[in-house]
Amino acid sequence: MTSVAVLVELMRGSTSGGHVKCWERFAESAAGPGGRVPHGPDVDLTVYFLGERERVEELSAHVRFVMLRPVLASSALTSADGAEDVTDLAPHHRRLAALLPRHDVWHLTHSFAYAATAVRRARARPRGGPAPRLVASVHTDVPLLASVYSRYLADRWLHGSRPGAGDFLAARAERLLRRRRDRLLGHCERVLAPTPDGRAELARTLGADRVAPLRRGIDHRRFRPDPAARSRLAREHGVPADRPLVLFAGRLDATKGVPLLAESVRTVLGRGRAAHLVVAGRGAEADALRRALGPDVTLLGNLPQERLARVYAGCDVFAFPSRTETSGNVVAEAMACGLAVLLPEGAHTTEWLTEPGRDGVVVRHDDPTEWADALCALVDRPGLLAAVRHRAAVTARTAHPSWDRVLVEDLLPVWTAGAAPRGGRAPRGTAAGAA
Incomplete structure (x- = not known):
């Protein structure tokens, strides 16, 4: 049985973001009914x-989760509300390095402490010792996100005293992190990415033969x-x-298009339409949303998956102006709950649609007036709104793969290709006793 270590250097909690979820x-699917992978080879x-x-x-x-304490947590660098994911910025994680040799396949999913440790440990293995197989997957455009957060941090630390400092830090952070990511991925025999554009970018650096797709699934x-759900949402919140009800779910920052959404909804209200924005998430733009919309917005904060699913199902429209998503699982979740989704033209999230215009609405420009027009078209025509919601749910049921399917078709072939299992076991019981 091939032993696989997936390295997710993010804090795990009930309200963690899409990368953790x-x-x-995938782990739940691998555990499967009776503890076996459904319709695929077994892995540890x-x-x-x-x-x-x-x-x-x-x-x-x-199948198991192992949580390790960070050596140098990034929590001190969060911008507003601590809404960003916390990672480990240390150059080496000694505890992880001690555990990695138990596994045959080391799967990188980020570009910080865990990934750096895996690459360093693989290169320093004893001569003649078993060589691990390094593979990776790209889930988030971390360099792009870092550029946005660098601007937030510059504003917080410098209070506008050094004009242009935010832009300088943003450009430098994006450039450095993109180089670091590509350098680490260069050590991997296979790199998975969710979008055609992402795979094409990686292929230019790594070669097309080393790049493969990794879809996202949906839990129907x-x-x-x-x-x-509608009455429960009214009663509880x-x-x-x-x-x-127009819903947004995600970090409340500029990378997600929150300022654009706030202005769009304010324009809708200014035209005399009755609508209400429901927001699930935290971030730097929370106060701006309250100032812009007042009683016409409800901010729920971060929600665990079960509660978020009920919030989805209680709303009518899911408006998601973000252009930084590699997949945007929130879009698939909203469609599965029967919401009409509004998405920006050209964003990767539109790949969840099979019939743009019928199972979701695509807005051509990042302009508040155009987004307001699209919202009003649905608000003013209940029949159209109902039809788009119905088609969204149909697309979700018939076209969006389950997590089981993605595990078997996208991940297991990469993990088990040509690998001779070492037979080592990952830690059980308490991690502290597994050294």
């Missing part, structure tokens, strides 16, 4: 996250239409039930 779902899978303390969470006899048991 992605690997939680350990997903390493960051945590406040070291511990192991067993999902089955052959968790995300589905729920006729009772005071959201008005007598008007169309």
Whole structure:
């Protein structure tokens, strides 16, 4: 049985972002009914996250989560509300380095402490010792996000005293992190990416033969239409039930297009339409949303998956102006819950649509007036809104793959290709006793 270590150098919690949730779902699929991978070869899978303390969470006899404490957490560098994901900025993680030799395949998913440790450990193995197989997947455009957060940090630290400092830091951070990412990926025999554009970019650096797709799945048991969700949303959060509800879910910052959405909804309200914005997430733009929309916005903060699914199902439209997503699982989740989705033309999130215009609305320009026009078209025509919502749910059921399918078709072939299992076991029980 091939032993696989997936290295997710992000803090794991109930309200963690899509990168963490992605690997939680893959692990649940790998555990499978009776602890076996459905319709695929068995692997022994350990997903390493960051945590406040070291511990192991067993999902089955052959699947587990291991949380390791960060050496140098990035929490001190968060911009506003601590909304960014916390990672480990250390150049080496000694505890992880001690555990990695138990595994045959080391799967990198980021470009910080865990990834650097894996590459360093692989290069320093004893001569004649078993060589691990390094593979990787790209889930987020970290260099681009770093550029945006650098501007936020410059504003917070310098208070505008040095004009242009934010732009300088942003450009430098993006350039350095892109070089670092590509350098680490260069050590991997296979790199997976979710979008054609992402794969083409990596192929220019790594070669097309080393790049392959990795789709995102959807949990249709968790995300589905729920006729009772609207009244529950009104009862639990005071959201008005007598008007169309527009939902946004994600970090509240410029990378997600939140300022554009706020101005768009304000324009809709200024035209005399009755609508209400519901927001799930935290971030630097939260106060700006409150100032712009006042009583016409409800901010719910970060929500665990189960509660978020009920919020989706209680709303009508999912407006997501972000252009930085590599996949945007929130779009697939919203469609599965029967929401009409509004997306920017050319964004990777539009790949969830099979019939643009019928199972979702694509807005051509990042202009508040155009977004307001698209929202008004749905608000003013209940029949059209109902039709788009219905088609979105149909597309989700018929065209969006399950996590089981993606695991079997995209991941397992990469993990098990030509590998001779070493037979080592990942830690069980308490991680502290597994050294």
